[in-house]
Amino acid sequence: MEDAAARLASDPRYIALVRKRGRFTIVLTVIMLIVYFGFVLTIAFDKALLARSVSGGATSWGIPVGLGVIALAILLTGLYVWRANRDFDPVIDALRAEYGA
């Protein structure tokens, strides 16, 4: 096993997979962190900003922004799953076939 792991670790397909997926998850994680902490810090520093009315009615900017953060969380999750299923899994399956389960 140690041996197979060492050979796998130097396989160019494995190296490319880890690099690509690593970059992708870092980008997604950073987007989520910036958006969420940006959201709470906006509120901490200026409460009135999100209380402003969108178009003169009762609906404030806080509503679309808050729902937007929820939608973004789901969207980023979906984006990762979509890309992992499409790009990453086939590589892993190929490696698994070669290096054993």
Added chain:
Amino acid sequence: MRAGRFALGAALTLTPLSAVQAHAIGPAVQQATNWTAIGMFAAFVALTLAITRWAARRTRTASDFYTAGGGITGFQNGLAIAGDFMSAASFLGISAQIYADGYDGLIYSIGFLVGWPILLFLMAERLRNLGRFTFADVASFRFAQTPVRMVAACSTLLVVLFYLIAQMVGAGQLIRLLFGLPYGYAVVIVGVLMTMYVLFGGMTATTWVQIVKAMMLLGAASFMAVAVLARFGFSPEALFARAVEVKTALAALAGAGPDEAAAKGHAIMGPGGFIKDPVSAISIGAALMFGTAGLPHILMRFFTVPDAKAARSSVLWATGWIGYFYILTFVIGFGAIVLVATDPGFLDAEGALRGGSNMAAIHLAQAVGGNLFLGFISAVAFATILAVVAGLTLSGASAVSHDLYATVIKRGQADSASELRVSRITVLVLAVVAILLGILFEKQNVAFMVSLAFALAASANFPVLFLSLLWSGCTTRGVVAGGLVGLSTALVLTILSPAIWVKVLGYAEPIFPYGSPTIFSMPLAFLTIWLVSVTDRTGRAAVDRAGYPAQRVRSETGIGASSAHHH
């Protein structure tokens, strides 16, 4: 001023359950016995016991017991995870918070959602690829087993215990409100039923109870939200406008001048007292976000699916359901402002909600669906608590039997049958402890307990898992020291914070002024792990570092991982 008191309670506490506590503790009046609700609940119990019987026949090995043999699909696991997260407390507590303060409730629920993408990007697949039963399997993968397992079991038991006490006390109070049953009965019923599920049906029964409850809760909440929106021609603007009108009228009634009343009415559309200073904002946000990625009973759910692909899709389903649920809760809270706060039938002489402030969603259920639906919603709330405590107990039991007994005491030589026996004994012990603590803490303010559980998870489990997975230089000594530092710092700072120092111990000024310790305790744990690891010159440290490449390959690809499929 009532609203002011709610805002203060909401600002000092952290989670939906604590919102329930903060609100339920004062005015938890026992209601008249509600037979419709009890009948509906009995039907739910009959169904879940049938599930448990079915599950018991499929629970033979330790793997069946801890992880349902790894045979849960991504969709099912996603629903079960959502079930773990959508507690009665988040349903009643967040809708109550929106009823009282409006927009603050949404800020609160967003914090609970954003941990899921992080958990997916950084942990979910790696966990599935490396672990079998508990997160300690992953945290200790390349380290000396005994010390790392002991720290992980410690933090698991602490997190589970605080979470469990909060749930038991919440259950007792909620059931007294909803069913008109005495507190002690309620706690014992919850304890006994949850023991049956876990003891006989293990993870299979626990998962299916979660799934059934999640579907009931999502169905009921969808019905209420649609019923509310239908009254406003499906125009959220019309709903919000009417809610502002109602709050303005209520403020005027309470003696506010026209300008002040209008300001109070509009206040529900923007942030209020929940987020105060930037330090607390980041600290609470970090506890919610990274705590989610460190809760042992949540992490354990990733071992119930067959592979990394299913682990991935379970997070997508869970995030979708939980996000949808929080949007429903938002509509329900505003619906309660419009339909409950204006109906004298739901209010007492002073204009407060009958039965306590957590009753907003319950009264709304009656307003939109009549008595039968009220009974259904009450039964769903009870069912929800049961499912959550079952998951917690299973997680605590596996820390004792798998991490402490099988790995530390038996050095990995325990057979499946004896490991299973130890976990079942632990379930019984935990149930008795939970019932006793639930009764002991009846009159205590336990508002801090769930927020403490999240802070502990974010400060100990998350840094340990993160660095052991992603940093090759990490050593046994580093994770043990960092885990203990994270645990104790979070614990001590929480005791010195307003939630305990002022609200429980009764001192005038808190020593630690912020809402959550996480902004200090989590970085401190990371720093300790790093510092102790880089200065670690022991022989064990060399073994730990040498183990990284093999762990890395397996965590990235799952190659070498034992398949968790049914034998």
